[in-house]
Amino acid sequence: MFTEKIIISQKSLDSQTPSKIIDSNIQYITKLFQNNIHDSNICEDSLKSYYIDYYLSHILHGGFSNFIEHIESRPKTLYYIKEGLKSIGAQNHLELLIHAIQIDSETLQSFSLFNTLFSEFQEKENLLELNSQWIVEHKNLYPVKENRLNEVLNEHIGTSKSEDRPTKIIKELCSIANEEFIRITVGENNNLYNDGAWYFKTDRGYYYMVEKNHLVTMYNSQTKEPVVRGKITSTHSLTKGYKSILTKFLG
Numbered sequence: 001m002f003t004e005k006i007i008i009s010q011k012s013l014d015s016q017t018p019s020k021i022i023d024s025n026i027q028y029i030t031k032l033f034q035n036n037i038h039d040s041n042i043c044e045d046s047l048k049s050y051y052i053d054y055y056l057s058h059i060l061h062g063g064f065s066n067f068i069e070h071i072e073s074r075p076k077t078l079y080y081i082k083e084g085l086k087s088i089g090a091q092n093h094l095e096l097l098i099h100a101i102q103i104d105s106e107t108l109q110s111f112s113l114f115n116t117l118f119s120e121f122q123e124k125e126n127l128l129e130l131n132s133q134w135i136v137e138h139k140n141l142y143p144v145k146e147n148r149l150n151e152v153l154n155e156h157i158g159t160s161k162s163e164d165r166p167t168k169i170i171k172e173l174c175s176i177a178n179e180e181f182i183r184i185t186v187g188e189n190n191n192l193y194n195d196g197a198w199y200f201k202t203d204r205g206y207y208y209m210v211e212k213n214h215l216v217t218m219y220n221s222q223t224k225e226p227v228v229r230g231k232i233t234s235t236h237s238l239t240k241g242y243k244s245i246l247t248k249f250l251g
Contacts, residue, residue, distance in 0.1 A: 002042070003040070005141075006141050008144070012024035018131070019128065019132075025046055029050045031153055032160075037160045040184065041160035044083075044183065048084030052127055053127075055081045055097075064111040064114040079203040081097065087134065089130060092124070092125055096121065166198045167184060177227050180202055181200065183201065199221065207221055215230070215232075217229045
């Protein structure tokens with residue numbers, strides 16, 4: 001349930017104030033992060049809204065040059081921002097961001113134009129208003145009365161603490177492949193391998209993992225080519241098959 005719902009307070013929704021609606025979502029997610037809840041246990045659309053506001057704040061207070069330098073080591077954050085801009089219909093902002101990240105960050109003078117264009121686009125595609133409207137109209141919006149928010153939050157945290165075995169394996173494979181795990185999209189226990197195929201996505205694309213006889217393989221969903229292989233040993237280690245490098249697997 002929690003991975004499908006955008007949870008905000010009923011009070012913020014009743015206010016009909018864009019900033020209060022966005023802030024309610026931010027506050028809820030911030031508390032989840034403070035309790036070390038992984039993205040995959042949070043509604044992806046909630047995260048998109050969260051990171052759109054993060055993006056807006058960075059641009060308004062530091063400009064594009066500051067943001068580009070900041071985002072270089074955060075590919076997952078950039079993923080959510082781009083997907084979020086796409087979801088709320090901010091096409092001009094999305095195209096501007098894509099162009100900005102392709103420019104050498106040392107060419108700082110180039111970013112003055114991006115800052116100007118950002119301000120112009122805000123007149124027609126106000127990110128705060130689009131973001132708020134998208135949440136309000138979202139089919140999976142789940143407004144909660146103020147006196148129940150902590151109860152819902154604690155239940156969310158409690159159900160997210162235990163991580164299943166396939167998720168642990170997939171995260172380890174993603175780490176070996178130098179990709180940022182986003183979430184599992186489909187788990188299939190009755191496939192032609194009889195051991196289960198799990199479909200998931202990273203910041204770079206879609207993949208699936210198949211386990212058979214303690215051998216796990218991460219495949220590219222589009223090309224069907226293996227990306228990385230590993231073997232789960234009795235000591236719960238995962239070995240990268242191509243180079244026989246042992247990687248600790250916590251399980």
